[in-house]
Amino acid sequence: MWKHLPLWKLLSTVELSTSITKSKAIFSSALNFDYSKPHYIKFFSSGLYFIILFLFLFFSDPSPNLTFQSLQQPKTTTDAMALARRSSGLLKPLSTASSSSLLQRRPFSTDDTTTITVETSVPFTGHNCDPPSRSVDTTPKELMTFFTDMAFMRRMEIAADSLYKSKLIRGFCHLYDGQEAVSIGMEAAITKKDCIITAYRDHCIFLGRGGTLLESFAELMGRQAGCSRGKGGSMHFYKKDACFFGGHGIVGAQVPLGCGLAFAQKYRKEDHVTFTMYGDGAANQGQLFEALNMAALWDLPAILVCENNHYGMGTAEWRAAKSPAYYKRGDYVPGLKVDGMDAFAVKQACKFAKEHALKNGPIILEMDTYRYHGHSMSDPGSTYRTRDEISGVRQERDPIERIRKLIFAHDLATEKELKDIEKQARKEVDEAIAQAKESPMPDESELFTNVYRKGYGVESFGTDRKELRATLP
Amino acid sequence: MAIGVASFNLLQPVIGNYFCLIDENMWGIIRQNVGVTGGLSSQGLGNHMMRLRPVASAMRNYSSATKEMTVRDALNSALDEEMAADPNVFVMGEEVGEYQGAYKITKGLLDKYGPERVVDTPITEAGFAGIGVGAAYHGLRPVIEFMTFNFSMQAIDHVINSAAKSNYMSAGQINVPIVFRGPNGPAAGVGAQHSQCYGAWYGSVPGLKVLVPYSSEDARGLLKAAIRDPDPVVFLENELLYGESFPVSAESLDSSFCLPIGKAKIEREGKDITITAFSKMVGYALKAAEILEKDGINAEVINLRSIRPLDRATINASVRKTNRLVTVEEGFPQHGIGAEICASVVEDSFGYLDAPVERIAGADVPTPYAANLERMAFPQIEDIVRAAKRACYRSVPMSATA
Numbered sequence: 001m002w003k004h005l006p007l008w009k010l011l012s013t014v015e016l017s018t019s020i021t022k023s024k025a026i027f028s029s030a031l032n033f034d035y036s037k038p039h040y041i042k043f044f045s046s047g048l049y050f051i052i053l054f055l056f057l058f059f060s061d062p063s064p065n066l067t068f069q070s071l072q073q074p075k076t077t078t079d080a081m082a083l084a085r086r087s088s089g090l091l092k093p094l095s096t097a098s099s100s101s102l103l104q105r106r107p108f109s110t111d112d113t114t115t116i117t118v119e120t121s122v123p124f125t126g127h128n129c130d131p132p133s134r135s136v137d138t139t140p141k142e143l144m145t146f147f148t149d150m151a152f153m154r155r156m157e158i159a160a161d162s163l164y165k166s167k168l169i170r171g172f173c174h175l176y177d178g179q180e181a182v183s184i185g186m187e188a189a190i191t192k193k194d195c196i197i198t199a200y201r202d203h204c205i206f207l208g209r210g211g212t213l214l215e216s217f218a219e220l221m222g223r224q225a226g227c228s229r230g231k232g233g234s235m236h237f238y239k240k241d242a243c244f245f246g247g248h249g250i251v252g253a254q255v256p257l258g259c260g261l262a263f264a265q266k267y268r269k270e271d272h273v274t275f276t277m278y279g280d281g282a283a284n285q286g287q288l289f290e291a292l293n294m295a296a297l298w299d300l301p302a303i304l305v306c307e308n309n310h311y312g313m314g315t316a317e318w319r320a321a322k323s324p325a326y327y328k329r330g331d332y333v334p335g336l337k338v339d340g341m342d343a344f345a346v347k348q349a350c351k352f353a354k355e356h357a358l359k360n361g362p363i364i365l366e367m368d369t370y371r372y373h374g375h376s377m378s379d380p381g382s383t384y385r386t387r388d389e390i391s392g393v394r395q396e397r398d399p400i401e402r403i404r405k406l407i408f409a410h411d412l413a414t415e416k417e418l419k420d421i422e423k424q425a426r427k428e429v430d431e432a433i434a435q436a437k438e439s440p441m442p443d444e445s446e447l448f449t450n451v452y453r454k455g456y457g458v459e460s461f462g463t464d465r466k467e468l469r470a471t472l473p
Numbered sequence: 474m475a476i477g478v479a480s481f482n483l484l485q486p487v488i489g490n491y492f493c494l495i496d497e498n499m500w501g502i503i504r505q506n507v508g509v510t511g512g513l514s515s516q517g518l519g520n521h522m523m524r525l526r527p528v529a530s531a532m533r534n535y536s537s538a539t540k541e542m543t544v545r546d547a548l549n550s551a552l553d554e555e556m557a558a559d560p561n562v563f564v565m566g567e568e569v570g571e572y573q574g575a576y577k578i579t580k581g582l583l584d585k586y587g588p589e590r591v592v593d594t595p596i597t598e599a600g601f602a603g604i605g606v607g608a609a610y611h612g613l614r615p616v617i618e619f620m621t622f623n624f625s626m627q628a629i630d631h632v633i634n635s636a637a638k639s640n641y642m643s644a645g646q647i648n649v650p651i652v653f654r655g656p657n658g659p660a661a662g663v664g665a666q667h668s669q670c671y672g673a674w675y676g677s678v679p680g681l682k683v684l685v686p687y688s689s690e691d692a693r694g695l696l697k698a699a700i701r702d703p704d705p706v707v708f709l710e711n712e713l714l715y716g717e718s719f720p721v722s723a724e725s726l727d728s729s730f731c732l733p734i735g736k737a738k739i740e741r742e743g744k745d746i747t748i749t750a751f752s753k754m755v756g757y758a759l760k761a762a763e764i765l766e767k768d769g770i771n772a773e774v775i776n777l778r779s780i781r782p783l784d785r786a787t788i789n790a791s792v793r794k795t796n797r798l799v800t801v802e803e804g805f806p807q808h809g810i811g812a813e814i815c816a817s818v819v820e821d822s823f824g825y826l827d828a829p830v831e832r833i834a835g836a837d838v839p840t841p842y843a844a845n846l847e848r849m850a851f852p853q854i855e856d857i858v859r860a861a862k863r864a865c866y867r868s869v870p871m872s873a874t875a
Contacts, residue, residue, distance in 0.1 A: 088860070098854070120710070158860075191507070195611070197607075206835040228643050228646070229644035231641060231644050232642045232643060232644065236642040238642075238643040238646050238647055239646075240643075240646045240647055245607075245610050246639075246642075246643065246647070247642075247643075248634075249634070250630055250634050250635075253603060253631065253634065253635055256599065256603020256604050256605035256607060256631065257603050257604075257606055257610065257631075257635055260604035260606055260607015260608040260609070260610065260611070261608070262607075263607065263613075264610075264611030264612065265603055265611065267589065267608070267613060268613075280707070286599065287599040287600055287603060289600075290595070290597035290599055290600025290601075290603075291600045293595060293597065293600070293602060294594065294597070294601065294604060297595075298592075310678055449644075449645070450640050450641045451640070451679050452640065452644075452680065452703075452704045453640055453650075453704050454702065454703050454704060456733070456734060456735050456782065458735055458782035459782075460679070464526060465820065466820070
């Protein structure tokens with residue numbers, strides 16, 4: 001039994017023995033006790049001491065094996081506040097209506113009813129519009145979903161990094177880690193009938209739209225199970241049934257395309273909007289302003305989302321743009337500057353933008369975000385920025401950490417549970433990679449499929465037309 | 474390797490999702506402003522078919538009374554009918570609405586369909602071509618007009634990277650049922666920046682279809698087919714043909730008339746030499762054929778109608794018959810349509826060639842303005858005649874080759 005006792009318990013046996021000695025002395029003095037005098041208090045107090053020590057030693061739980069359901073002593077609100085204050089100070093749970101739930105705790109994953117109000121890290125800055133409020137309503141379920149989804153996205157991108165280095169992914173691979181909050185926040189504010197179109201940093205947007213890990217990894221590795229059956233690659237993920245229109249390799253081209261999607265939505269009198277995403281590098285493209293002009297002229301429900309990660313490939317924003325206030329670049333088009341590392345700020349901004357776009361036409365959202373990786377896998381990311389900057393952002397502004405702190409602040413899960421979620425993410429990603437590796441490469445006949453939707457039996461040729469010809473169906 | 478004999482003749486049923494009436498060859502007199510007659514002779518291969526079609530021959534009797542229509546009206550009526558048939562079809566471009574079209578092709582459409590379906594744009598090709606492609610992603614059927622295809626270079630990234638390649642890159646998820654149309658090639662005295670032919674550029678891109686109508690029937694049938702097609706189509710018209718009248722058959726006036734994409738048309742049957750041409754050059758080739766006829770050379774004139782897919786079957790079948798080939802185009806000679814046709818014929822029908830393939834193309838210079846220089850910069854009828862005679866080894870004084 002001794003070896004199961006931790007050190008502090010061993011030390012307390014010293015105390016135990018001294019208390020025994022003490023009590024012995026007290027007992028001996030008890031025999032000669034003069035009951036007419038008030039010495040009995042001393043006797044009882046030392047005995048009480050001994051009893052309490054005894055109870056403490058043998059009934060306390062040495063290992064902090066606090067499962068969610070076994071917690072008997074809920075923490076109070078004041079404790080939560082103290083925790084929040086200890087954290088970066090960015091979290092201010094204004095009120096916990098969940099105080100009622102402190103007494104009966106429900107499992108985190110299904111609690112959709114209690115409202116938690118969260119404040120965004122910084123207030124929104126508006127251009128030609130009144131910015132929305134900083135207070136965002138959410139539920140424990142949404143918070144946990146944010147954490148889980150972002151953990152999956154982060155894990156996927158890190159895994160893609162290793163796959164690229166082991167040459168299973170070829171060509172281009174642009175990673176999104178650091179920017180997950182933009183995708184997550186946006187999805188929380190919209191439906192799958194609202195369209196999203198983005199550039200080449202599209203893996204996580206695809207996941208957010210409902211794509212699976214298997215489809216992602218298989219596409220990256222050029223296999224049949226990929227979302228584009230291996231024919232697109234990293235930059236050309238599509239999911240039309242979820243209104244995700246890619247995945248575009250030409251910087252800036254997706255902006256007029258997105259305005260075209262909005263045009264179609266307006267033409268058909270749908271009550272949906274299009275989110276056209278582009279980076280700070282693309283923000284200087286002429287076709288963006290051409291499309292924005294037309295979108296504003298015709299009141300198209302287009303929301304231009306500038307994911308400003310401050311570097312267009314290797315060029316910092318101040319070296320590329322005379323005015324890096326991208327949310328103001330729309331001039332007559334209203335804009336909103338948003339902390340893109342705060343999923344709730346993104347959610348609030350997208351909700352606001354959707355309402356605005358349906359009534360008044362285009363709006364620009366500038367998401368202030370950051371990418372930990374370089375521009376692509378062939379860019380170490382350190383020739384144009386310092387490692388201190390990268391680690392600084394990771395420490396101060398990481399989107400997943402922010403949600404983690406919120407979860408702790410509102411006591412929705414324990415450290416272990418969150419670690420379990422991350423482990424689960426790792427496991428599922430590894431499984432998806434294994435499955436993707438099993439998937440075969442496209443059949444050679446796929447070289448000639450999908451050139452046209454309707455080929456009229458036209459002939460197409462391989463490199464040596466006397467060797468390889470095919471009829472396009 | 475088999476090259477099927479192209480059934481370029483009379484009854485050519487086209488199996489498609491939409492109603493496509495039977496393509497009939499042009500009979501009767503092709504009346505043009507310059508007054509040249511086309512061939513009245515029946516098709517070599519179709520002779521046996523003719524006897525089975527009294528209805529068609531009855532129609533032929535009325536050929537001299539067939540309606541005439543300008544290419545402009547043909548395009549306008551095609552657009553009108555397609556917009557009426559499918560509410561997803563809309564027209565977008567510079568001056569297509571209130572101005573009634575820079576070349577009046579879209580005249581009357583704004584009044585009929587309203588500003589939501591006939592959309593005037595600012596002078597921003599990259600922007601509105603991209604918006605058109607985005608609308609097509611979402612399932613609409615845009616008809617994007619470039620005022621001339623020279624301006625399409627501002628938007629060529631959208632035509633090629635956003636439109637042509639999307640169906641392939643998405644493995645069939647996203648098709649782009651868009652038509653980019655407008656005048657292509659030289660007009661008269663418009664200078665270097667407004668005179669280029671883009672057939673070869675767009676024709677080299679897999680995923681695009683490139684159509685080049687000549688007559689009014691071509692214009693109607695091909696434009697309707699293009700609008701109904703689920704893939705991106707580049708529709709290259711010609712400004713100088715807009716005002717020309719051609720006879721149109723009764724079928725071509727039907728609102729469900731369309732021509733098959735990827736099939737050339739033999740405008741004139743012949744047995745001595747094949748001349749391929751497209752757009753305005755078909756007219757020149759027909760006139761050259763008249764002149765050659767007088768010299769005893771019986772020329773077969775092929776109207777390509779489609780640069781991509783190129784009707785190699787028809788061209789090769791014709792060359793196997795005639796053994797000589799002249800290709801005619803207005804565009805720059807290097808890497809041009811004629812180069813592709815020549816290569817195709819050399820690969821597939823080398824043994825049948827009795828003479829080297831002759832190419833007539835635009836001069837290898839930017840287009841000059843001065844009338845005499847401009848005349849030298851683009852093929853004329855005598856160029857085609859001379860090349861044909863060379864291919865027939867008739868004595869033509871050889872000029873010193875550079």
